[in-house]
Amino acid sequence: MIQLIKGFKDILPGEVEIRQQIEKVARSLFEDFGFKEIRIPILERTELFARSIGEDTDIVEKEMYTFPDRKGELITLRPEATASVVRSYIQHKLYAKDPVQKFYTIGPMFRRERPQKGRYRQFYQINTEVFGVGSPLIDAQLIMMLVTLCDRLSITDVTPIINSLGCKDCRPGFKAALSDFLSTVSADLCSDCQRRQHRNALRVLDCKVPSCRKLLVDAPSILDYLGTDCRQQFELLKETLEKLNVPYEVDKNLVRGLDYYTRATFEIQTGSLGAQSAVAGGGRYDGLVKALGGPDIPATGFAIGFDRLAEISGLNRSDFIRKPDIFIAALGKEAQTKAFKWTCKLGLQGVQTEMDMENRSLKSQMKRADRLGAKFVLIAGEDELEKRKVILRDMTTKEQVSLPLKNLVENVIKKV
RNA sequence: GUGGGUGUAGCUCAGGUGGUAGAGCACCGGGUUGUGGCCCCGGUUGUCGAGGGUUCAAAACCCUUCACUCACCCCA
Numbered sequence: 001m002i003q004l005i006k007g008f009k010d011i012l013p014g015e016v017e018i019r020q021q022i023e024k025v026a027r028s029l030f031e032d033f034g035f036k037e038i039r040i041p042i043l044e045r046t047e048l049f050a051r052s053i054g055e056d057t058d059i060v061e062k063e064m065y066t067f068p069d070r071k072g073e074l075i076t077l078r079p080e081a082t083a084s085v086v087r088s089y090i091q092h093k094l095y096a097k098d099p100v101q102k103f104y105t106i107g108p109m110f111r112r113e114r115p116q117k118g119r120y121r122q123f124y125q126i127n128t129e130v131f132g133v134g135s136p137l138i139d140a141q142l143i144m145m146l147v148t149l150c151d152r153l154s155i156t157d158v159t160p161i162i163n164s165l166g167c168k169d170c171r172p173g174f175k176a177a178l179s180d181f182l183s184t185v186s187a188d189l190c191s192d193c194q195r196r197q198h199r200n201a202l203r204v205l206d207c208k209v210p211s212c213r214k215l216l217v218d219a220p221s222i223l224d225y226l227g228t229d230c231r232q233q234f235e236l237l238k239e240t241l242e243k244l245n246v247p248y249e250v251d252k253n254l255v256r257g258l259d260y261y262t263r264a265t266f267e268i269q270t271g272s273l274g275a276q277s278a279v280a281g282g283g284r285y286d287g288l289v290k291a292l293g294g295p296d297i298p299a300t301g302f303a304i305g306f307d308r309l310a311e312i313s314g315l316n317r318s319d320f321i322r323k324p325d326i327f328i329a330a331l332g333k334e335a336q337t338k339a340f341k342w343t344c345k346l347g348l349q350g351v352q353t354e355m356d357m358e359n360r361s362l363k364s365q366m367k368r369a370d371r372l373g374a375k376f377v378l379i380a381g382e383d384e385l386e387k388r389k390v391i392l393r394d395m396t397t398k399e400q401v402s403l404p405l406k407n408l409v410e411n412v413i414k415k416v
Numbered sequence: 417g418u419g420g421g422u423g424u425a426g427c428u429c430a431g432g433u434g435g436u437a438g439a440g441c442a443c444c445g446g447g448u449u450g451u452g453g454c455c456c457c458g459g460u461u462g463u464c465g466a467g468g469g470u471u472c473a474a475a476a477c478c479c480u481u482c483a484c485u486c487a488c489c490c491c492a
Contacts, residue, residue, distance in 0.1 A: 003483075058490050062417085080492085109492085114417080116486060125492060192489070203490090257491055267492090278492060305492030331450065362450045370452035381450060395452070 007112070007121025017320040019124075019310055023106060025152050026126050026304075030104045033145060035128055038103040040084040042110075046074040052083040052288060054259030056200065063111040077110035080258070081127040082285065082301060083292075089131055090294035099132035099297055106306070117274040124306035128282075131289065134298040136233045139264040139284065140240035142302055146268050146280050147246055149304075154314025155270070158279065160246065162266045163254035164234040165202075166226050168287060171262075174225035175201060185215045205253040221252040230263055237264050260285040264300065272312050279312070280304040325416045327369035328355040329362055331381040338405075339380055345409045351416060370395065376416055 004010065011019065027037070046066050053060050065077040078084060085103055088094075094101050106126045115121060128145075130138050143160050150158045166174060182189070182197045182204060189197065190209040197204055205216060226234060241248050248266075256265050265283030273279070282302025290296040326346065330339035339355050346353040354372055356365045362379070369377045379391040390408065392415060393400045403411050 006483085063490075111491075113490065114488090115484095116488095119491075123492070127492095206490095208488090275487065281492060303492055308492065329451080361445090363446095363448080363452080364444085366450095366452040368452085374452095377452080379451070383450080391451090393451075398452095400451090 005121070007115040009120060009122075014317060014321065015310070018313060018315055018317055019306070021315055021320050022153060022306070022309060022313060023126075026106070026149055027104075029145060029149055029152065030128060033102070033141070035102040035104045038085060038088065038105050039107075040078075040081065040088055040105060042078055042108065043075050044078055044084055044087070046076040048083050048087055048292070049076055049079060052086065052258075052260055052292060053080065057257060057259060059111060059257065063113055065110050065112060079111045080109055080303065081105055081107070081125060082129060082258075082260075082288075082303070085127070085129045085301075086288055086292055086294070086299070089129075090289065090292060095132065095295060095297055099295075101131045102128070103130075104128045118305065118308045118311060120307060126304040126306055126309075127301060129299060129301035131299045132297050133300070134286070136237035136264055137240055139237055139266070139300055140244060140246070142282065142300065143241060143248070143266055144244050144246050146302060146304070150268065150279070150309075153309065155279075155309070155312050156314070157271045159269050160241075160248040160266055161251045161254050161269055162237065162241075162248050162264065163251055164223060164226055164230055164237075164263055165255065165261055165265050165283070166222055166230050167262050170225055170227040170230055171222075174220065174222050177220040177225065178202070178204075181219050188215055202255045203257075206255050216253065219253075223250075223252050233263060256281065256283060260288040260291070262286045266302070270308075270312060273308055278305070279308050322352060323373035323375070324354045324369075325351045325374070326353050326376040326378055326412065327365070327372060327374035328353060328378045328380065329365040329369065330355060331362060331379075332385075333359075335380040335382065335385055338385070339378075342378070342409055342412075346412065349409070349413055351413060376412075378412065 046064070049064060050060050055061075059079050064079050066074055069075050085105065089101060104127060107124065108122050109125050110122055112121055113119060128142065130142070143162070147158065147160060165171065178201050179197075182201060186194060186197060188211065189204070190207065190212050193204045193207050193209070193212050196207075204212070205219065207213065207216070223231075223234070238248070238250070254265060254267060261283045263284040263286060266281070267278050268280040269277045270279050271277070280302055282300070284298065284300040286298040286300075289299055328339040328343055330336040336355075336357070336359065340357075343353045343355045354369070354374065356368060362381070366377065375395055377393045377395060379393060384390050384402075385405075388405045389402045390405065391400050392403050392412065401415075403415075
């Protein structure tokens with residue numbers, strides 16, 4: 001037996017239906033807000049991710065599935081979607097037609113992390129990306145859409161957390177102040193933070209070790225270092241959320257793991273996912289389009305953890321699993337031949353029809369019809385065929401009627 | 417990469433201190449030679465995660481290894 005790869009998983013019928021429904025709800029919501037679907041490749045040149053996500057991030061350093069193709073070029077299974085969408089936006093000069101473009105995309109991402117609850121090596125994301133809008137109005141709208149989506153999927157216990165990371169002008173000042181602060185408490189930080197302190201100081205803010213959290217209470221806040229522009233934007237974001245009646249919390253320690261994020265940043269957190277509290281995350285990446293060789297166009301977006309969403313969704317599986325409209329129980333060879341013909345005809349008419357092809361007893365066929373949840377059973381035995389009739393049984397009321405063979409399929413369609 | 421927990425039938429799990437496996441559910445058949453759910457009866461299924469060791473004897477004890485899972489790291 002060949003086992004599947006660690007961190008990968010099969011999504012079986014039963015679970016698939018929930019995901020189909022989530023997709024349906026998400027697509028319709030996004031399209032109502034003018035987002036267009038874009039489909040991007042799963043493989044890209046490694047360089048694209050190295051340059052956008054950041055060479056020094058854990059994702060690029062040790063989590064990507066990177067390998068040379070047969071000609072020796074380094075390619076990578078995408079660990080996220082934004083980089084590819086940005087590449088596509090630039091490559092097809094989509095800004096030329098209208099700099100404002102709104103996209104969504106749904107698909108698998110790959111990161112070689114240690115799997116745990118709500119985290120897999122092949123995981124699914126729903127992404128939206130907006131180009132050409134610098135106003136925080138759009139960020140507020142994105143957050144509102146996320147909250148709405150959760151609501152429509154009957155997910156409770158979600159809170160949007162927001163923060164601003166500043167821009168290329170104000171972040172250096174904050175980083176310097178943070179570094180100064182960290183060096184004063186360095187000895188008391190956990191070993192991970194002592195390492196992070198020099199490599200990626202912002203991440204120390206995100207540490208969950210209680211002793212670190214305690215020390216960080218006195219850490220400088222990014223919000224105190226924002227330039228006028230960034231501060232005004234952040235204020236406008238908060239005001240807009242309030243006007244939209246979207247509740248939120250500000251967490252000055254909320255940071256993102258990908259280097260390209262700037263200014264407004266947000267996360268949707270839930271209490272029902274164990275350690276994986278983030279269901280969705282996003283924010284502005286105003287410098288990325290330019291950094292990847294395009295014009296200087298602002299951008300923002302979010303990524304939803306599809307698997308996590310599916311785990312906490314309050315949707316009821318059985319509401320979306322389709323059951324046979326009719327089961328044909330045939331007895332004898334002649335009946336079976338006819339049953340097969342009817343099954344095909346009904347299927348073509350959109351009536352889901354099952355039958356037994358193994359010539360089993362009526363009892364076992366009835367049992368199977370029941371197990372499958374068929375609404376009706378059509379019984380075609382030798383006796384009936386002789387009279388040129390069949391029996392149609394309603395499985396819930398147990399009522400049975402006799403139907404002539406003539407125009408049978410049409411009559412059955414009328415009944416079911 | 418690090419740590420904890422768990423691996424026994426398709427599923428959920430029993431199997432004090434060693435004596436080469438059980439239950440429920442599921443599945444198949446019968447009770448009703450042609451009518452589902454409930455009930456009754458019968459039946460099938462395991463290299464007890466794998467390898468090695470101790471022992472007359474290992475699912476159990478020891479070592480190694482693998483898988484799953486949760487957590488750290490990181491992230492959606």
